[in-house]
Amino acid sequence: MKRLSRINVALIAAILLAATATQAQQLHWQVDAQGFFDNVEGNDAYRDDITHMGMRLAPQLSIRSANQRHTLTAGYDALLEPGMKDVFTDGTAIAYYQYEHRGLRFLFGAYPRRLMHEQLSDYIVCDSLRRYRPNITGFDFLYTTPKGHVEVYLDWTAKQQTEVREQFMVGLNARYQPGLLQMGLEGYGYHYALKLHGSDYGQRIHDYFIAHPYVGLRTNQLGPLSLLDVRAGLLVGADRDRADSQWHCPVGFVGDVRAQWLGLILNQTVYAGKRQQHFGNQAFGEYYWGETFVRSSWWSHTDLAYEILHDHDLSVRAGLVFNFTDKGLNWHQMLTLSYAIGGKLFGK
16 A cells, blocks of 8 residues: 555656646656666675666656756655565655755655766665665755855655664765865765654663775876776764764775776775774665775675676666675675656647
């Protein structure tokens, strides 16, 4: 019933958008498709052997003002996975308002995570959570200039109920690049509160912060390379269970190299320092959203990919991912698809 209600809400919102389009200047449509196959193997204790495979389909309707500043969007993001009986019903509604003018953008509602100006690094928010939590429910302030951007967002991930904890994330993603040199900061703070009347059952409130300040260089053209992004910085965690009030504050070094030549893509990450994510598996997917490999005192991540197909609307990418830690080797075979189509139905 809950799944059916979400579909009904999305359909009603879409119908209302279409019905009021005569009062608006433009009516647009869009369909986003995201497919993923991720087969994980190895003997690394920080991640289980598992295969993720699925397809997300997100049809949307948008009303846009004549001056392009105001947009209302409604739709539904549906998930299909192998073995699902209710095809394309395990998903979430999309409904948000967007304002955009002179470098300032504001989002409010339930909007796709892909609308973030830059996706957060995997050790801040990993791939699996992006696949299964595709939307942000809250708001996003973004300001961009030719030399960088600042983005602040709130993601209210769960409302307090008798069986659900109150949970929300406040995040920051900022980068300044006056030339080749760059400096930036990304991270979030997460409040993991109680269920309704949860204090009666001995539940504990958790607070978690993760930050990655960095410096480096970035260019979109260096010889044959179409992208070179080099970063070095820190990964700083702050984690506590309010029952004992003890903060756990691990710090480590993170280095990143991202390069692209034609269809070949390389992403190399190294981490060395104190073990992150003090409470381990009991918090992953709750307030730990980053890669579990940072629980190791050292981690080497190598991501090799090739873009098999690419044009303005379509990207198909195959890749191999290798993760080395003090527990051993974990590796992935991956295939991802991204396809978006859309256009204007009518309007001036």
